[in-house]
Amino acid sequence: MASKIPTINFSQFLNGDPETRLVISKSIVQAFRTYGFVSLTGHPVPLSEVSGAFKWTKLFFDLPSEVKSLAPHPPGFLHHRGYSHPGLEKVSNLTRGTDTDSSLSQTRGIPDIKESYEIGSEHYLEQPNIWIPQDVLPGFQEFMTKFYWNLAEFSAEIAKALALGIGLDDENYFEKFFTGHHNQLRLLHYPEVDASILEEGKGVRVSAHRDWGAFTLLFQDDCGGLEVESPNKPGEFFKVEPDEGACLVNIADLMARWSNDYLRSTSHRVGLPPLQDRYTSDGGKRTTRARYSIPYFVTTTPESVIECLHPFTDEAHPAKYPPITQWDYSKSKSSMQYS
Numbered sequence: 001m002a003s004k005i006p007t008i009n010f011s012q013f014l015n016g017d018p019e020t021r022l023v024i025s026k027s028i029v030q031a032f033r034t035y036g037f038v039s040l041t042g043h044p045v046p047l048s049e050v051s052g053a054f055k056w057t058k059l060f061f062d063l064p065s066e067v068k069s070l071a072p073h074p075p076g077f078l079h080h081r082g083y084s085h086p087g088l089e090k091v092s093n094l095t096r097g098t099d100t101d102s103s104l105s106q107t108r109g110i111p112d113i114k115e116s117y118e119i120g121s122e123h124y125l126e127q128p129n130i131w132i133p134q135d136v137l138p139g140f141q142e143f144m145t146k147f148y149w150n151l152a153e154f155s156a157e158i159a160k161a162l163a164l165g166i167g168l169d170d171e172n173y174f175e176k177f178f179t180g181h182h183n184q185l186r187l188l189h190y191p192e193v194d195a196s197i198l199e200e201g202k203g204v205r206v207s208a209h210r211d212w213g214a215f216t217l218l219f220q221d222d223c224g225g226l227e228v229e230s231p232n233k234p235g236e237f238f239k240v241e242p243d244e245g246a247c248l249v250n251i252a253d254l255m256a257r258w259s260n261d262y263l264r265s266t267s268h269r270v271g272l273p274p275l276q277d278r279y280t281s282d283g284g285k286r287t288t289r290a291r292y293s294i295p296y297f298v299t300t301t302p303e304s305v306i307e308c309l310h311p312f313t314d315e316a317h318p319a320k321y322p323p324i325t326q327w328d329y330s331k332s333k334s335s336m337q338y339s
Contacts, residue, residue, distance in 0.1 A: 005228070005240055005248070006031040011042030013161055022164055029165030029263070032251045034231050036266030039246045044154055047245060050219050050294075053147050056140055057292055060117060061189040063136070071132040073118065077334040080184065081118045082130030086191070087111045091209045113203045114190045114270075119144050121181040144185065148296075151217055152180035155298040158215065158249060166259060167311055177300040178214070182326075184299075190225070190270065190291040198272055198288065205270035205291070208237070211252035212333040213299035218248040223291040224273040229266050237269065254299065254329065257321045260312035302327035 008031065013024040031038035060068070065085065073082040073089075091112055120127055122145060131141050159174040190205045197203045205225060220226060220242050227237035240248070256265035273289055300306070307323035 004238075005035055005037045005039050007039040007041060007243075007246065009042040010040040010044075010157075010161075014042075014044060014157060021161075025161040025165035027165075028158075028161050032162075032263045034264070035228065036231075036264035037228055037240070037248060037250045037268075039243060039248055040158075041243075041246050043247050044157070045150055045247065049147065049150065052143065053219070053294055054221060054292055056137075056143055057117075057187045057189070057294060059137060060132075060140065060187060061115065061292075063132075067132065067136060068115075068117075070136070071117070071130045074130070077331075079127050080334060081120060081127055083132075084116045084118070086113055086115050089114075089116065091206050110201065110207070111203050112206055113193050113197070114188060114205060116189070117187040119148055119185040119187070120183070121148070124181045148183070148185045149180065151185065151296045152183060154247075155183065155215070155217060155296070156180070158217075158298075162215075162255070162263075166262065166309075168309075177304045178298065179301055182299050182301055183213075184297040186295050186297065188291075188293045188295065190288075190293075192287045192290050195272070195286040195288050208267045208269040210265045210267050211250065211297060212254070212330065213252045213297045214255045214258075215252050215298050216250050217296040217298065218250070218293065219295075220248070220293040221291060223289050225270045225291055226268065226293075227271050228268045231264070231266075237271075252297070252299075253333075254306050254326060257306050257324070257329075258309055260308040260317065260320055262312045299330070300326045302330070 006027070008024060008027055010024070013021050013028075016024065028038050028040075068083045069085070071082045073080070073084045089112060119129055122129060134141060156175070156178060159178055160171040163171045163173045193203070198205070208229070218226075222242050222244065224239065224242055226240045226242075226248075228240055230236045230238055250268070251263045251265050253265045256263055270291070270293075273291065302325065304326045305323050306321075306326060306329065308319035308321060313319045
């Protein structure tokens with residue numbers, strides 16, 4: 001099996017007749033079944049807007065540390081907003097209640113060399129946004145708020161395609177679970193770093209992990225470095241080349257649980273960029289390129305109960321997972337990422 005994420009023109013779903021929409025939906029689901037990922041071109045987010053998002057992202061991370069820290073990520077893991085400095089967060093597959101504190105301590109011993117900024121809905125009062133002062137970066141808050149809701153509209157169309165593709169009678173089945181208010185827009189910066197730190201395992205960009213919402217939209221710059229676990233060779237990863245005009249979409253844990261693993265939540269990581277782009281020269285010191293990416297994590301309302309859907313369970317295929325609320329599952333994962 002070739003390890004290459006399928007590319008699908010999503011405009012054929014958005015603008016197609018019912019028969020075409022069904023064909024595209026099934027193609028998307030097949031990609032999710034095999035790889036857990038699909039690359040969507042023809043999506044409704046203009047390239048100029050994506051480029052603008054990267055421009056603002058770079059402007060933010062170029063600010064001095066003391067300025068970025070005017071919007072600090074609060075202590076703990078329950079309020080996931082604002083700026084996280086390098087080393088604050090550690091992404092992994094660990095789950096509270098399953099993995100031990102010693103596993104967490106060992107995992108955090110190899111830090112993620114990245115910084116991030118988290119943005120949510122302005123109407124999610126339990127997790128209010130933490131913005132840097134308006135006069136520091138005028139226009140940043142306005143742009144990112146609009147971008148957040150444009151991605152919410154995009155994700156609602158993907159949810160319709162999922163419902164059709166897995167054989168549910170109503171393409172709006174998931175609508176009641178996804179209000180858009182509980183998603184998370186993340187701006188990510190992987191700073192230049194001495195290549196030997198990554199090569200010798202003293203640090204990583206992001207360790208192998210699965211996302212723990214429903215699904216994720218991802219835009220990445222031209223640096224490269226994203227790697228996805230092979231569907232037929234567990235433990236081996238293949239590189240995903242950046243595509244400026246595409247949005248990568250991947251299934252996360254909650255959607256995998258909903259479908260009784262009919263849809264695949266796949267481990268992925270960020271490693272060294274491709275060899276030809278691997279180093280820049282700085283007085284003889286080998287340094288990796290900086291990398292920027294923008295994931296948008298789509299999830300349900302906190303009280304939503306995620307339980308295996310009937311089309312995927314029968315006597316021969318019993319439910320693999322007990323029902324769980326989004327809130328409880330999210331806590332079990334996020335509590336292991338922030339100390």
